[in-house]
Amino acid sequence: MKSYHYFLRFLVVVCLTGLLGGLAGIAMHELLNLVEILVFGHNDDDYLTLVRSLSAWSRFGGIAVISLVAALIWYWLQKAPNRVVSVRQSLQHPKRLYSFLRQVLHSLLQIVFVGAGGPIGKEGAPRELGALFAGRVAVRLKLKSKDAYLLIASGAAAGLAAVYQVPLSSFFFAFEVLAVALSLRNLLVVLVSTYLATWVSNPIVTSNPNYHLHPLTNSLGFWPSLGLLVCLAILTAFFAGSFQRLNRLAGKWRRKDRSILLTLPLTGILVGVVALFFPTIFGNGSALAQSAFNGLPLQMALVLFVLKASLVLLSLVSGAYGGTLTPSFALGSLLGLIVCQIVAGFISIQGPELFMLAGAASFLAITMKAPLTAAGLVIGFTHSQPILLIPILFTVALTKLFESRIFYRN
Numbered sequence: 001m002k003s004y005h006y007f008l009r010f011l012v013v014v015c016l017t018g019l020l021g022g023l024a025g026i027a028m029h030e031l032l033n034l035v036e037i038l039v040f041g042h043n044d045d046d047y048l049t050l051v052r053s054l055s056a057w058s059r060f061g062g063i064a065v066i067s068l069v070a071a072l073i074w075y076w077l078q079k080a081p082n083r084v085v086s087v088r089q090s091l092q093h094p095k096r097l098y099s100f101l102r103q104v105l106h107s108l109l110q111i112v113f114v115g116a117g118g119p120i121g122k123e124g125a126p127r128e129l130g131a132l133f134a135g136r137v138a139v140r141l142k143l144k145s146k147d148a149y150l151l152i153a154s155g156a157a158a159g160l161a162a163v164y165q166v167p168l169s170s171f172f173f174a175f176e177v178l179a180v181a182l183s184l185r186n187l188l189v190v191l192v193s194t195y196l197a198t199w200v201s202n203p204i205v206t207s208n209p210n211y212h213l214h215p216l217t218n219s220l221g222f223w224p225s226l227g228l229l230v231c232l233a234i235l236t237a238f239f240a241g242s243f244q245r246l247n248r249l250a251g252k253w254r255r256k257d258r259s260i261l262l263t264l265p266l267t268g269i270l271v272g273v274v275a276l277f278f279p280t281i282f283g284n285g286s287a288l289a290q291s292a293f294n295g296l297p298l299q300m301a302l303v304l305f306v307l308k309a310s311l312v313l314l315s316l317v318s319g320a321y322g323g324t325l326t327p328s329f330a331l332g333s334l335l336g337l338i339v340c341q342i343v344a345g346f347i348s349i350q351g352p353e354l355f356m357l358a359g360a361a362s363f364l365a366i367t368m369k370a371p372l373t374a375a376g377l378v379i380g381f382t383h384s385q386p387i388l389l390i391p392i393l394f395t396v397a398l399t400k401l402f403e404s405r406i407f408y409r410n
Helices: 002-040 047-052 056-079 087-092 100-115 124-140 145-164 167-176 184-201 222-252 260-277 286-294 298-318 325-343 353-368 371-382 386-406
Strands: none
Touching: 002 056, 002 100, 002 124, 002 145, 002 184, 047 286, 056 100, 056 260, 087 124, 087 145, 100 124, 124 145, 145 167, 145 184, 145 371, 167 184, 167 371, 222 298, 222 325, 222 353, 222 386, 260 298, 286 298, 286 325, 286 353, 298 325, 325 353, 325 371, 353 371, 353 386, 371 386
16 A cells, blocks of 8 residues: 555656646746846847847847845855755755755746856756755655655756757656666656657747758768767767866866956956857857857858857856756857868858758767757757758768777776
């Protein structure tokens, strides 16, 4: 009888994990829209159109003011006895209850910062909220530690699935990134959580493509295409590997003391100044990625690649919190475009989209340490044909191989 009651409690938590993850995705989506309206005066489903239409004051003033506010709040959150924790930290102690209001405020602040033009990713917030809600319910209904761990990881995956409408990629995320053990039971729990969260959030967070591509064409033959993908894998291994390691250092050196009150506002001002001349660096990287898919000159693509990577790392080390998912997608897309444009000086290339998608997936695979998740996200973001998984996964596998050789430590 006890096992039956426990099973019912467990089933209730699984369903609530998906439901609350979906609601977290809706909340983050609506908050982002609200911040854009308050800061920019309006919002647009096409973020590229939005940032290009902004006045100079909107590009500079909003991020400058929000950076100061964010610095004050993050300083207080870090100074408080009950500090905020990441999803990975909560998984280390799955039955420990952390300050609910502080965790929620921390997640909301990430969205506000990105909504005002902060150059980092927004995916950390819905993951943290989904994990927070699932962990709370699991503890309240007295689940075992191993089951609480599973539900917290499922909650994080559900939040990611809801905000991006990518249930299958989020399913892979739980196992690749959060180290959920492979078993039929765990597979079913994560599957139910991610798809339920996607279903709950879908009426608000529409499942339209995040990025619009030109019709995919490839004028190259098999062997030239193969050679280009190999070259792309080598370059992505180096640049993504470097970015991932610098990102780790930025997190380690992140300003948490009083210096954040200076470093983060200054970084916000710098982002605003750069956005006056290069508006597509604004936000999490969606505008930059779409701009790359629309087509950019080689020199501009190189400049934007350096600027975006630098501002993401600078924001994180200055004290901001957020992810690198969309920034990595944008950087990988740019890298694929850059490689195609360099090669186009020697051979004719029509339609770089395939190589841009491969670059995006490979860059994500390195920064997330999750090749299947990365490939699924690229297909899900662009609604591309599943057959493209063949060249994408090939490039991802090569990139992982080259990265392990380039950064090999004896």
